[in-house]
Amino acid sequence: MVWTAQRREHINQPTAKIMPYVRPYRREIIYTTIAVLVAVGINLYLPYLMRLVIDGLTDQALDHAQLYTLLLRYFLFGLTAVVFSRLLRKIPLKLSHKAEYHLRKDIFAHLTRLDASYFHTQRTGDLMTRLSSDINMVRDAIGQGLLQGIRTIVVLVFALIVMLLTDRQLALIVYALYVPMVIIFFLILRVMRRRQKELQEQVSELSNFSQESFSGIRCLKGFALEERRNQQFEGLNQGLIKKNMLMQATRQSLWPFMAFWFGVGMILILNVGGRRIIAGELTLGTLTQFIQYLLYMQWPLLALSWTSSLYQRGVVSWGRVRSMLDAEPKLTDTETPQTEPLPHHDIEFKDVSLEIDDRKLINQLSLTIPTGTTLGITGPTGCGKSLLAALTARLVDPTQGEITLGGVPLQQLPLQTIRKKMGCALQEPILFSKTLEHNLAFGLTQHEPDTLAWATEAAHLTNEIEGFPKGLQTLLGERGVTLSGGQRQRTAIARAIARRPEILILDDVLSAVDTQTEAAIMQKLKPIMDQRTTLFISHRISTLRYADRIIVIENGHITQQGTHQELLTQPGYYAELHLQQNLQQQLEGDA
Amino acid sequence: MKITRQLLTYIRPYRLWLAGAFLLILSTSLAINYLPLIIQRITDDCLMQPDQPVDQRIELLGKLSLLYVVIAGIGHLVRYLQGLLTAYIGQRIIYDLRLAVFRKVLTMHQAYFDRTPVGTLMTRVTSDIERLQNFVTDGVVGTLADLFMLLGIMGYMLYISPPLAGTLFLTLPVLYALLVYINRNLRNANREIRDKQAAQNAYLQESLTGMNTIQLFNREASAIQDFDEKHTQLRTAYFKEVRWFSLSFPTVEGGQALASLLILGMGGILLLNGSEFITLGIFVAFLAYVRDFFRPLSSLSEKASSFQVALASVERVFSLLNRQPDIQNNEHPIIPPQLSGTIEFKNVWFAYDDDNWVIKDLSFKVEPGQALAIVGATGAGKSTIINLIGRFYDIQQGTITIDGINIRDFDQTDLRQRLGYVFQDPFLFAGTISDNIGLHNPDLTTQQIEKAAQTVNAHTFIDQLKNNYNTPLNERGEGLSLGQKQLLVMARTFAQNPELLFVLDEATASIDTATELLIQDALGKLMQNRTSIIIAHRLSTIRHADRILVMRGGELIDSGTHDELIAHHGYYHQLCQLMQHQA
Numbered sequence A: 001m002v003w004t005a006q007r008r009e010h011i012n013q014p015t016a017k018i019m020p021y022v023r024p025y026r027r028e029i030i031y032t033t034i035a036v037l038v039a040v041g042i043n044l045y046l047p048y049l050m051r052l053v054i055d056g057l058t059d060q061a062l063d064h065a066q067l068y069t070l071l072l073r074y075f076l077f078g079l080t081a082v083v084f085s086r087l088l089r090k091i092p093l094k095l096s097h098k099a100e101y102h103l104r105k106d107i108f109a110h111l112t113r114l115d116a117s118y119f120h121t122q123r124t125g126d127l128m129t130r131l132s133s134d135i136n137m138v139r140d141a142i143g144q145g146l147l148q149g150i151r152t153i154v155v156l157v158f159a160l161i162v163m164l165l166t167d168r169q170l171a172l173i174v175y176a177l178y179v180p181m182v183i184i185f186f187l188i189l190r191v192m193r194r195r196q197k198e199l200q201e202q203v204s205e206l207s208n209f210s211q212e213s214f215s216g217i218r219c220l221k222g223f224a225l226e227e228r229r230n231q232q233f234e235g236l237n238q239g240l241i242k243k244n245m246l247m248q249a250t251r252q253s254l255w256p257f258m259a260f261w262f263g264v265g266m267i268l269i270l271n272v273g274g275r276r277i278i279a280g281e282l283t284l285g286t287l288t289q290f291i292q293y294l295l296y297m298q299w300p301l302l303a304l305s306w307t308s309s310l311y312q313r314g315v316v317s318w319g320r321v322r323s324m325l326d327a328e329p330k331l332t333d334t335e336t337p338q339t340e341p342l343p344h345h346d347i348e349f350k351d352v353s354l355e356i357d358d359r360k361l362i363n364q365l366s367l368t369i370p371t372g373t374t375l376g377i378t379g380p381t382g383c384g385k386s387l388l389a390a391l392t393a394r395l396v397d398p399t400q401g402e403i404t405l406g407g408v409p410l411q412q413l414p415l416q417t418i419r420k421k422m423g424c425a426l427q428e429p430i431l432f433s434k435t436l437e438h439n440l441a442f443g444l445t446q447h448e449p450d451t452l453a454w455a456t457e458a459a460h461l462t463n464e465i466e467g468f469p470k471g472l473q474t475l476l477g478e479r480g481v482t483l484s485g486g487q488r489q490r491t492a493i494a495r496a497i498a499r500r501p502e503i504l505i506l507d508d509v510l511s512a513v514d515t516q517t518e519a520a521i522m523q524k525l526k527p528i529m530d531q532r533t534t535l536f537i538s539h540r541i542s543t544l545r546y547a548d549r550i551i552v553i554e555n556g557h558i559t560q561q562g563t564h565q566e567l568l569t570q571p572g573y574y575a576e577l578h579l580q581q582n583l584q585q586q587l588e589g590d591a
Numbered sequence B: 001m002k003i004t005r006q007l008l009t010y011i012r013p014y015r016l017w018l019a020g021a022f023l024l025i026l027s028t029s030l031a032i033n034y035l036p037l038i039i040q041r042i043t044d045d046c047l048m049q050p051d052q053p054v055d056q057r058i059e060l061l062g063k064l065s066l067l068y069v070v071i072a073g074i075g076h077l078v079r080y081l082q083g084l085l086t087a088y089i090g091q092r093i094i095y096d097l098r099l100a101v102f103r104k105v106l107t108m109h110q111a112y113f114d115r116t117p118v119g120t121l122m123t124r125v126t127s128d129i130e131r132l133q134n135f136v137t138d139g140v141v142g143t144l145a146d147l148f149m150l151l152g153i154m155g156y157m158l159y160i161s162p163p164l165a166g167t168l169f170l171t172l173p174v175l176y177a178l179l180v181y182i183n184r185n186l187r188n189a190n191r192e193i194r195d196k197q198a199a200q201n202a203y204l205q206e207s208l209t210g211m212n213t214i215q216l217f218n219r220e221a222s223a224i225q226d227f228d229e230k231h232t233q234l235r236t237a238y239f240k241e242v243r244w245f246s247l248s249f250p251t252v253e254g255g256q257a258l259a260s261l262l263i264l265g266m267g268g269i270l271l272l273n274g275s276e277f278i279t280l281g282i283f284v285a286f287l288a289y290v291r292d293f294f295r296p297l298s299s300l301s302e303k304a305s306s307f308q309v310a311l312a313s314v315e316r317v318f319s320l321l322n323r324q325p326d327i328q329n330n331e332h333p334i335i336p337p338q339l340s341g342t343i344e345f346k347n348v349w350f351a352y353d354d355d356n357w358v359i360k361d362l363s364f365k366v367e368p369g370q371a372l373a374i375v376g377a378t379g380a381g382k383s384t385i386i387n388l389i390g391r392f393y394d395i396q397q398g399t400i401t402i403d404g405i406n407i408r409d410f411d412q413t414d415l416r417q418r419l420g421y422v423f424q425d426p427f428l429f430a431g432t433i434s435d436n437i438g439l440h441n442p443d444l445t446t447q448q449i450e451k452a453a454q455t456v457n458a459h460t461f462i463d464q465l466k467n468n469y470n471t472p473l474n475e476r477g478e479g480l481s482l483g484q485k486q487l488l489v490m491a492r493t494f495a496q497n498p499e500l501l502f503v504l505d506e507a508t509a510s511i512d513t514a515t516e517l518l519i520q521d522a523l524g525k526l527m528q529n530r531t532s533i534i535i536a537h538r539l540s541t542i543r544h545a546d547r548i549l550v551m552r553g554g555e556l557i558d559s560g561t562h563d564e565l566i567a568h569h570g571y572y573h574q575l576c577q578l579m580q581h582q583a
Helices: A004-010 A019-059 A064-113 A116-121 A124-166 A168-215 A217-222 A226-278 A284-296 A298-326 A385-392 A415-421 A436-440 A449-458 A462-467 A485-497 A515-530 A564-569 A573-589 B002-032 B035-047 B054-107 B110-115 B118-160 B162-209 B211-216 B220-272 B280-321 B382-389 B412-418 B433-438 B446-455 B459-464 B482-496 B513-527 B562-568 B571-582
Strands: A347-356 A359-369 A374-378 A400-405 A422-425 A503-507 A533-537 A549-554 A557-562 B343-351 B357-366 B371-375 B397-402 B419-423 B500-504 B531-535 B547-552 B555-560
Touching: A019 A064, A019 A124, A019 A284, A019 B220, A019 B280, A064 A124, A064 A298, A064 B162, A064 B211, A064 B220, A116 B211, A124 A168, A124 A284, A124 A298, A124 B162, A168 A217, A168 A226, A168 A284, A168 A298, A168 B054, A168 B118, A217 A226, A217 B110, A217 B419, A226 A284, A226 A298, A226 B035, A226 B054, A284 A298, A284 B035, A284 B280, A347 A385, A359 A385, A359 A400, A359 A533, A359 A557, A374 A385, A374 A573, A385 A503, A385 A533, A415 A422, A422 A485, A422 B211, A436 A449, A436 A485, A449 A462, A449 A485, A449 A515, A485 A503, A485 A515, A549 A564, A549 A573, A557 A564, A557 A573, A564 A573, A573 B571, B002 B054, B002 B118, B002 B280, B035 B054, B035 B118, B035 B280, B054 B118, B054 B280, B118 B162, B118 B280, B162 B211, B162 B220, B162 B280, B211 B220, B220 B280, B343 B382, B357 B382, B357 B397, B357 B555, B371 B382, B382 B397, B382 B500, B382 B531, B412 B419, B419 B482, B419 B513, B433 B446, B433 B482, B446 B459, B446 B482, B459 B482, B482 B513, B500 B513, B513 B531, B547 B562, B547 B571, B555 B562, B555 B571, B562 B571
Parallel strands: A374 A533, A374 A549, A422 A503, A503 A533, B371 B531, B371 B547, B419 B500, B500 B531
Antiparallel strands: A347 A359, A347 A400, A549 A557, B343 B357, B343 B397, B547 B555
16 A cells, blocks of 8 residues: 555664573573583494494404493493484474574564554565564574584584594594585585576476466467467476476485595595504504494584575574564554543544655545534545544554544554544454454453344344354354355444444445445444444445535545535535436436 | 376386486495495405405405495496486476476366466466475385385395394384384374464464454454464474474484494304304494495385375376366367458357356347447446357357357367457566567567557557567566556557457546547557457447447347437436446
């Protein structure tokens, strides 16, 4: 819509921080570190046990009992390693889900405080992405980041130390191999990611093309373009194979390359170490121990590259997530709100202007709606009549001028109070996928069956509800009943009046209701409207005539005002509308 | 079973390639798994032979090392090639399938599109096909590769030392069962996450769009509470996933440790007892095998539980491919030369669904070159008439003929090529202006495209654009006004030079008078020398017509020229009055 100009004001200095969501889990992080230390320690110790067995067997210095002791030790340590290996995964991952939960919970609560202008500048789909996949990305960066980060560091540091202590020369060979491997690996991954991105672009091009073909099917068939479209699709499809194979050419090389490199490492160790064994300077056990270390270090290499990309994506996602938390509500209560009960519920607009996106949508408009009267509002589409409703309910503040309720400026009343006094029903009402009762009682704090019965009766809804097998317990939405447009509007009317509000705002709520039902509803609504201050926005003369006074708004100005009878006699929008609707009615009436 | 057979028809063309891939898999398995054997020989023949002369041992060590590097190099290279080949085969199969699905969708009938959301169709062309690809490459070929790898290792193990191998094999069924069990639970947990996530997202979507309503009714606190309920369920599902996920790797690690332990124990005892079955080299070789032994096992267990998901996608894709289009082409279509352009409806009845007749017993005839306008209130069935002539829907009773030929006897594509539609809600394709007029028709020259644009008054604004006819447009035609888009669409229709013309004119408020005049002028030029039917909502458009049909509730209630109809002082008269006031 037209609220985009206000977007800039929502982006403040980034203040939200990620640390408060991780800090409460200091203890878990320490536990993770301990688990990693134990698991890695044991995994470095097991090859040493292997070495003892092999050397014992080579020297024939080992007897059965000693062998069994060593095996038992191997078994016990191996078992412990498995337990800790599970813990080092479970603790940080669970932690990340807890952090994710709190983050999303806070964001949702924050969103309920933001006002209409925020939701108009943001696309719902965009907010949804940030609330789901972006938060998930942040969570993975936290969980996997902690897990793989701690683990990789510990493995690399401890393995180096243990290897240096065991045999310097062999340790240097391992590291001499490892460093270029890491570099080459990163380079391959970089190429792969670039190609992956290109592939992704091709995929989206193909899906855009399909989407366009399917949604434009009418035009496509109208011009008999099927064959040409198929050929274009074939071209895109071929491009997909090409891009995919380019990506595969790098991706498929990763594992064989790494395996080959480690194979070379193994044979180097066997060669260098083997010569020393032949010279009697080294034992076969030590050699085996080193080969085991070499194999053990394969995984951290993979993890290193994976974690770094995870972290990068996590940072980007966090930026998007944070922007939601950083958005500040524009409509807030004053520090000393007026809490005295109001003497009456007159609404007064004093020279009110509303400017959005540099366009003056409401221009110096003044009007008064005395308590207990109904103001009818009409005008061409886009003239700003719905904005009057939004201004009255303080969904948006005027750029100039002032709106008072019961003599008090709206800004000085608590938002909660203003809204408690209002019952709003809008043209395309939002109903929630819960029971009909839940929707009707949406504005009620207590269970009031009598009020609901009264409200549904007034909105001419009782018969239909009785027609549903489950009555008020009927589920609405995708999994339940789909209401017609008219039924939805009448549900919204019932929902608004069930609160027994002091101020009633009905924004074109009968547009989808047929003429006979409309008359019946107006009969029932009239006494309810008479007891309250009512804003009644409509396109239909047949409903406007019930209003005490009617204003016509064109281009943000009031161009005509008066009673139904008065306006009929004036030349202008209202009389023209009346004529048009009469003609239309005649056409329909003859049918 | 039927699904397998159908899938096979897509795989069959590549059977030789696949055979090649299996050959490569086999060679990889043989080569790579031979490597520990070399280690065994190095250990036994070089390192542990103190009786042999040192030079000889070192020489042999060098030779065996070289052999190792060569075999490893070849083995991994073949493995790389096999990976590429498999990926390529998968791509080819998917290429065919994706094309088949896309072609199939385009042959579907308009009513199918009316009830199938575009999103669903998109899922078929994109994610379902992708899953199918994974099913073929990772699933079928991957499983075979894993199996060969496993069998290769087992074969070499048995060859080197049957007792040690036998002991190790005992662990296999237990570990495999354990892994399958864990993976099945993991998959269940994942499904639960998806369900809970969907429920939470549905709630979020609703709350975000309805935030105004929530705030107006002071329901913030209860909305937060409702959200928390769904959110907590999601967290619980995630915890379940973590529980099983954190078991899966450690189980493999445990299996490796157990296997090492068995080798150490079994081998150690055999060695201590001085058995001839085993040497230190065998011992070391087995320790090397253990690492690779469990990799195929764990990947096999993952696949076992992912087959079902893939099958669901395969089923959806095939059920779409097997659908019969509701509107069939005549097997021996009549392809007339140039049409003279007589359109006739004889007692036509039509309903979009069941018995809700939209067209009731309609008969009328348009003579060659004539312009016919159809008027009536909304819902009178006017636009349905032109949809029926293009056979976007088939009528239930009566006949529609063009030049006396039943439209069912035409070839659908040929029929539609002869028709031109102008909608006032213009659909633009992503592409240049020129593409949007020429529609990639190879027979149209640049001059013809410009000529078309000039004729319908579109040239002036196109000429003012930065890249003229090569200006790229996106689907919504951003940067063009509605009037300009309408002129563009008219240029398109003019360039295609249809034999019959249908115009759906809707009263659009947002077009300025100058453009409106251009459009009306263009309309007149389009209709010249062509049989045309105009669905008119404005008096200005009706004026182009030679004859007018007045429709009401699916029935023809009056017809004649404007003056005749006005003289009847009936429904048409009232309609005209209303149109005058709406303008």
